[in-house]
Amino acid sequence: MGVQSKFYKSAFKTLQERKQISEDKAIAKKNKIYKDIPELLEIDNQLSKNMVIVARYALSEGSKQKIEEISKISLELSNRKRQLLCMNNINESDLKVQYFCNNCSDTGYDKNGKVCSCVKSLAKQFAFKELNSSTPLNNCTFENFDCNRYSDDNREVMTTIFDFCKNYADEFNENSQSLLFMGGTGLGKTHLSLSIAGKVIEKGYGVIYGPLSKILAKIEKEHFSQSDSTTLDNICDCDLLIIDDLGTEFLTSFTTSVLYDIINTRILNSKPIIISTNLSVEELEKQYGQRIISRIFGCYKGFVFRGEDIRLD
Numbered sequence: 001m002g003v004q005s006k007f008y009k010s011a012f013k014t015l016q017e018r019k020q021i022s023e024d025k026a027i028a029k030k031n032k033i034y035k036d037i038p039e040l041l042e043i044d045n046q047l048s049k050n051m052v053i054v055a056r057y058a059l060s061e062g063s064k065q066k067i068e069e070i071s072k073i074s075l076e077l078s079n080r081k082r083q084l085l086c087m088n089n090i091n092e093s094d095l096k097v098q099y100f101c102n103n104c105s106d107t108g109y110d111k112n113g114k115v116c117s118c119v120k121s122l123a124k125q126f127a128f129k130e131l132n133s134s135t136p137l138n139n140c141t142f143e144n145f146d147c148n149r150y151s152d153d154n155r156e157v158m159t160t161i162f163d164f165c166k167n168y169a170d171e172f173n174e175n176s177q178s179l180l181f182m183g184g185t186g187l188g189k190t191h192l193s194l195s196i197a198g199k200v201i202e203k204g205y206g207v208i209y210g211p212l213s214k215i216l217a218k219i220e221k222e223h224f225s226q227s228d229s230t231t232l233d234n235i236c237d238c239d240l241l242i243i244d245d246l247g248t249e250f251l252t253s254f255t256t257s258v259l260y261d262i263i264n265t266r267i268l269n270s271k272p273i274i275i276s277t278n279l280s281v282e283e284l285e286k287q288y289g290q291r292i293i294s295r296i297f298g299c300y301k302g303f304v305f306r307g308e309d310i311r312l313d
Contacts, residue, residue: 007130011122012108019099019106026097033095037088043081044095050074124206127234140194142166154307158188161303165192169199174239174271180296181276183305189276193242196274205239212259213249219258232258236265239272246277247287260292267299275300 034041050070057063057070085092099106104116147159168176181189197209208215219232235241241262249255266273275296277284285293 007123007126008119010126011119014122015101015104015106015108015119022097022099022106026095030095033090037084040081040084043077043084047074047077047081050077124234124238127231140191141198142169142195145188145191145195150307157306161188161305162192164303165196169196172196172200172203172205172240174205176240176272178267178272178300179274180300180302181274181305182280182302183278185278187305187307189305190244193244193274193276197240197242200240207240207242208235208238209242209244211245211248212243213245215243216249216255216258220254223254232262235262236269237271240274241266241271242274242276244276246275247279247284251287256288256292259288260295263292263295267295273300 034044050073054067054070054074057067082092097105101116101118104110104118108116108119110116142162142165145162147155147162150158168179181193183189194209197207201207215235219235222231263273279287281297284296
């Protein structure tokens with residue numbers, strides 16, 4: 001089974017589970033209401049019978065008067081039903097199944113028989129989750145980032161960066177700006193990137209995080225094995241892409257081209273990226289050339305992390 005098929009299979013399975021849960025809840029709720037208000041059960045049963053009778057008469061000639069009589073009775077029953085619901089502060093929707101997706105009623109297919117957008121969304125979530133499976137999101141949060149670990153000379157700068165990142169995560173949306181974190185190892189670039197990722201995921205956005213070497217290796221493997229996976233599409237399409245350790249990957253003509261395509265595509269589609277690197281401006285230019293670096297420095301808001309390696313404490 002291809003990777004893409006695996007994600008879609010998981011999406012349909014999730015929808016089936018959701019559908020069953022929703023229907024079970026609706027049945028339990030409806031049974032409780034019927035128990036408290038027996039007349040409602042009698043009305044609903046009679047309305048169902050009337051629908052069957054009307055359908056039967058509709059197939060025979062000369063039954064217009066009979067259909068009108070039954071329809072009148074059904075209208076009176078419906079009015080009585082609304083009256084009972086109002087008297088007991090019950091919404092009519094409480095007697096219906098509340099599906100997670102109103103477009104497909106959790107079947108996975110819309111009214112035209114096409115795969116619903118909710119399936120595609122779930123499949124992407126599963127793909128993002130797999131890509132982030134080795135990411136230590138829970139270990140790096142804003143709450144456990146301590147600016148006091150920096151020296152007096154660097155604390156103010158790092159506090160400003162911390163405050164910006166926290167605000168960025170709180171106010172994140174599809175049009176948020178891209179960021180570039182620069183500085184030596186152990187200065188908090190990865191920690192703050194993961195802190196942002198965690199908060200943005202909590203807000204319901206699709207986030208992909210990973211070292212560039214891992215991302216490129218996965219794309220390259222799928223490309224040359226002709227897999228049906230859409231990792232590259234997901235990376236270009238997710239709400240926020242976080243690339244860690246730019247500059248540590250092994251570059252080839254293929255991976256360099258892929259990196260440019262990722263950066264350029266997301267810029268053209270106004271989709272944000274957060275990139276962290278240990279390299280200086282000069283080192284970045286030497287390794288990637290103006291074609292890639294001009295796109296980054298021209299479109300990203302940059303931050304230079306300062307201090308000593310706080311992981312050594």
